[in-house]
Amino acid sequence: MSGKSKALAPIIIIIIVIVAAFALVAILAMSRRSRATPVVEEAFWLVNGQRVADVAFGEKVEAHLVFKPVEEYVGSIVVKIRKDIAWWPDSDYQVTTVPVSLRAGESKEIEVAFTPDERSGSRLRGYFIEIAFQLTGTSWTMESSYPPRLRVLD
Numbered sequence: 234m235s236g237k238s239k240a241l242a243p244i245i246i247i248i249i250v251i252v253a254a255f256a257l258v259a260i261l262a263m264s265r266r267s268r269a270t271p272v273v274e275e276a277f278w279l280v281n282g283q284r285v286a287d288v289a290f291g292e293k294v295e296a297h298l299v300f301k302p303v304e305e306y307v308g309s310i311v312v313k314i315r316k317d318i319a320w321w322p323d324s325d326y327q328v329t330t331v332p333v334s335l336r337a338g339e340s341k342e343i344e345v346a347f348t349p350d351e352r353s354g355s356r357l358r359g360y361f362i363e364i365a366f367q368l369t370g371t372s373w374t375m376e377s378s379y380p381p382r383l384r385v386l387d
Contacts, residue, residue: 269303270371274340276362278383286380290352290387296345296362304337308368312345317358317382326350326360353384360385 278285279295288294296314314327327347335341353359361375361382375381 268369270369270373271300271302271306271366273298273300273364273373275299276375276381285383287384287386288349290385291348293346293348294360294383296347298343298345298362298364299340300343300364301340302335302337305335306366306368307334308366309333310343311365311367312343313363313365314345314347315361315363316351317361317377319356319358323361349383349385351385352387357385359383 276296276298278288279297280288280292285294296312298312300310310331310333312329312331313325316324316326318324326349327345329345331343333341349360351357359379359382361377363375364373366372
């Protein structure tokens with residue numbers, strides 16, 4: 234073996250290893266099955282068993298979510314009650330993680346109780362629901378209008 238051949242051997246091995254690594258990553262990426270995001274059928278607020286769009290300050294509120302997975306869903310769902318703050322990034326008020334095990338097409342209702350700590354006004358518009366489906370890596374956010382978002386009155 235000449236000196237030139239000996240010098241090229243490690244370079245050729247490195248190139249082969251790099252090509253094999255890229256091929257493996259490509260095969261794994263193509264074989265990874267994407268999962269369908271569950272469908273949020275309803276999201277609403279209850280106070281004393283009645284659906285509301287506005288609530289008096291200090292009243293206990295239940296956020297209700299009804300969703301249905303398109304395919305089997307076994308994992309966690311993170312439900313966030315968020316503050317809609319004017320001219321500033323929204324903030325989490327309450328975060329709840331719920332374990333879920335559902336077959337395709339089976340509906341699930343989740344209830345999260347909270348008491349708003351701030352009135353709607355010039356700084357705080359109100360409260361809304363955001364859901365993170367951890368299994369699919371997707372999320373859903375309540376429409377930005379009032380209603381369905383919750384206003385807190387005096």
